[in-house]
Amino acid sequence: MNQQTEKIYEHALEVLKENDQGSYTVPTKGLYPFQWNWDSCLTALGQFHYDEARAWTEIETLFANQWPDGMVPHIVFHVYSDGYFPGPNVWDTRRPTPTSGITQPPVAGFAIKRLYDRATDKAEAARRARALLPRIDAWHRWFYEMRDPGHEGLVAILHPWESGRDNSIDWDEAFERVPTDGVEPYVRRDTQHADPAHRPTKAQYDRYLYLVQLFRSLGWDNARLHDASPFKVVDPGFNAILIRSAMDLAALADELGEPELAARNRARAENSLAALETLWSDKHQQYLCRDRVTGQLIDSASIGGILPVFAAVPKARAEAIARTIERWANEVKYMVPSHDPADPRFEPKRYWRAPAWLVMNYMIQDGLRSAGETAMADRIVTSSLELITQSGFAEYYDPTTGEPCGGGRFTWTAAMVIEFLEAA
Numbered sequence: 306m307n308q309q310t311e312k313i314y315e316h317a318l319e320v321l322k323e324n325d326q327g328s329y330t331v332p333t334k335g336l337y338p339f340q341w342n343w344d345s346c347l348t349a350l351g352q353f354h355y356d357e358a359r360a361w362t363e364i365e366t367l368f369a370n371q372w373p374d375g376m377v378p379h380i381v382f383h384v385y386s387d388g389y390f391p392g393p394n395v396w397d398t399r400r401p402t403p404t405s406g407i408t409q410p411p412v413a414g415f416a417i418k419r420l421y422d423r424a425t426d427k428a429e430a431a432r433r434a435r436a437l438l439p440r441i442d443a444w445h446r447w448f449y450e451m452r453d454p455g456h457e458g459l460v461a462i463l464h465p466w467e468s469g470r471d472n473s474i475d476w477d478e479a480f481e482r483v484p485t486d487g488v489e490p491y492v493r494r495d496t497q498h499a500d501p502a503h504r505p506t507k508a509q510y511d512r513y514l515y516l517v518q519l520f521r522s523l524g525w526d527n528a529r530l531h532d533a534s535p536f537k538v539v540d541p542g543f544n545a546i547l548i549r550s551a552m553d554l555a556a557l558a559d560e561l562g563e564p565e566l567a568a569r570n571r572a573r574a575e576n577s578l579a580a581l582e583t584l585w586s587d588k589h590q591q592y593l594c595r596d597r598v599t600g601q602l603i604d605s606a607s608i609g610g611i612l613p614v615f616a617a618v619p620k621a622r623a624e625a626i627a628r629t630i631e632r633w634a635n636e637v638k639y640m641v642p643s644h645d646p647a648d649p650r651f652e653p654k655r656y657w658r659a660p661a662w663l664v665m666n667y668m669i670q671d672g673l674r675s676a677g678e679t680a681m682a683d684r685i686v687t688s689s690l691e692l693i694t695q696s697g698f699a700e701y702y703d704p705t706t707g708e709p710c711g712g713g714r715f716t717w718t719a720a721m722v723i724e725f726l727e728a729a
């Protein structure tokens with residue numbers, strides 16, 4: 306590492322440490338003052354490089370709040386803060402430690418395999434991984450039971466926040482069907498911490514809350530939510546993460562002497578990988594979402610349909626996706642925009658409607674590398690580090706200018722930078 310990269314590394318460590326609450330890490334102070342599901346799993350990868358034990362704790366704390374039915378919630382409200390809306394009273398899930406009632410991309414299987422593979426104390430890592438295996442397996446089972454009742458091999462999200470790509474253009478059309486009547490009056494907090502022009506709109510927020518209220522009125526009974534929800538979308542990116550985690554959990558379970566758990570997860574991954582092909586679009590040369598209410602593919606070329614490279618898709622698909630990324634990259638300054646820049650709906654500063662996010666870059670470059678698309682993977686890493694050098698550890702970036710957007714001093718951005726620099 307040269308002097309400049311050393312400085313960046315030091316800075317990244319600082320961000321991780323200042324957001325560390327002891328047994329979990331907040332994504333950033335102010336805007337997100339609790340534990341977020343996939344943030345924590347990806348953050349653990351960065352923490353590993355300075356404290357292996359602490360990295361395992363991050364994921365264990367999340368799983369200590371798993372629901373009895375197997376779901377792992379998207380937020381755990383460890384310590385009350387009125388700086389975030391919707392808080393625990395709105396969700397009203399009645400968990401011992403309050404949590405939200407929806408989930409997030411299941412990246413835990415992938416994360417613990419990576420922690421285990423790199424562990425210096427293998428016996429300790431095996432002990433901690435072994436305790437998490439059945440919990441992650443139960444979460445995967447939950448997905449197929451509760452979110453794929455028709456046995457399509459692909460799971461649906463019931464709320465845009467579950468995708469992790471909150472206000473993506475992917476949800477616009479399906480969201481039109483979500484009513485807003487009966488939404489209780491509320492005051493947003495996100496727009497007090499970040500520029501409102503970068504955040505979801507009021508109309509979107511009303512619908513987010515309609516769904517929360519509907520699910521709450523059904524007692525958060527997951528056996529009822531899928532059929533009752535007016536919003537059900539099959540997101541290729543979300544499914545790709547589940548597939549990759551199931552594959553990785555299977556490999557790890559084999560290594561740790563759990564062949565049945567391994568076989569279950571391998572079967573899930575293979576079945577879903579085959580089903581994913583029904584989402585391929587020749588027109589866009591990437592995967593698309595399917596609206597499970599209408600049965601139609603959604604004509605929206607977002608990063609959700611690029612992310613399947615993370616899940617060992619067929620080689621020809623990975624090659625096509627690398628070319629699609631190249632086409633996008635030629636129209637912006639920094640990679641990877643979260644939406645096709647040629648789409649008139651592209652909004653460079655608004656959250657998931659175009660901006661670049663380092664966690665996406667990390668997963669995409671990882672998949673491209675495994676598929677042999679090394680040059681494109683390297684380009685993405687270089688672009689990510691340029692963004693940090695220019696704009697610091699932001700939540701996300703305008704891909705046309707590199708301007709930092711959303712929250713600052715952001716945990717998972719810092720964790721991904723440490724990962725990139727460690728691999729360099």
Ligand code: GLC
Nearest residue numbers: 332337341343344469470471
């Ligand atoms: C936003 C992002 C989501 C992330 C959360 C905390 O809601 O869309 O992916 O988990 O912030 O960082």
